Amino acid sequence: MKIREHLPLVEAPESIWASIEAALEAKERRRWPSLRWRLAFAVLAISMIAGTLWWRVASRDHWIQTGANAGLTLRIGDIGSVEVGPNTRVRVVADRVDQHRLDLAHGAIYARISAPPRLFFVETHSGTAVDLGCEYGLTMDADGAGLLRVSRGWVSFEWQQLESLVPAGAECRIAPGGGPGIPYFEDAPEAFKNALKNLDLERVLDSARVRDTLSLWHLISRVAPGDRARVFDRIAALSPPPEDISREQALKLDPETLRRWREELAWTW
């Protein structure tokens, strides 16, 4: 092509070189963050690592407090995990192969544990939740009132001499300074739940279903001795006990009799 032979030669203006140099410098900056940014990134990374390490150290015997919009998951050895809900204050008291123990001051947790019974414990102001191989949610307020709700397996909630055995599908209110209440199935009629809450024995016995023998079985050791026979007889009417369950021994609250009776009743729960 000979066209270019006819094009005039013109020198490029200085501004073009300046803009080219500026573009080259900008490209260089994008490839390599400035020293300031690199330092900032390093500080952030170190802070995160340090923060994680601090939490792991601090969580042992030190309180964890989650914020209003944040939760976290605690790994419980090799046996499960605990989801810690927002606005919850909890600490790890023990983290051993033979015992894992949390202290829940207030808030909500959900535990998923796959282990033999009595390896995982959650202490509260109003008693201790003892895992018997289960999944459950536990909510406590700062005054010590709470609610235990079991999704799978069993949980024992213990306070002084009181014990409530709560199976899957049931829940149990916890009273400040009073320990576990009488557990009841979530699908129990409202009339039954209200009667239980109001300690109206007459209505409790009248409105109980076969499945509510869970609650009646717990009642038998908590009512006045003079009322035990009425509770026993109501349970027997709903679910006849096996021949080897002695009425006399049950009314005396013989532990072995009550245990075998509960295990049989569980076949109707």
Next chain:
Amino acid sequence: MLRFKAHRPPLGRPLCAISIVVACAAAGMLVSAQAFMFQIANPVAAQDFRFKSAAFVFRTVGCAEPAKPEITGRAEGLVNGSRQSLALKIVPAAAKPGVYAVIQNWPAEGRWVVNLNGSCAGMTAGAVIPVGPKGIVRESSKLLPHAASDAEVEAALKSAPEQGESK
């Protein structure tokens, strides 16, 4: 005055009476002996943490040796109009002879019933158990002194809840 000659009564009468008594006792025993049946429950009844996630647990009653009945089962289902049948996964409870857990191996969709069959010393038992999203539907479960018929299984399947429905 009449004198009655003393004589010994025939030997057959006491023997006849004894035979009647023995026969009645035997009949009584037969009547009061417990029939061979299944008993079903939610997993907590097994008192075994390993079964907490089982679909349900069951045991047999009326078998002289609780660990000896022969038990088979299938999960029968209807998924999107298509009929399915799966062999059940049945796990015995090591600590409690005669107690078994059924581990869910059927899909979490459609309608499903569990069909159990058992035999013990010539006796048979059956159970058709609808399973819903919250576990067994006890009220609709059929515990039978015989293996369930196809008609019984199909009838239970038609009324079983969808796995995604609440009972």
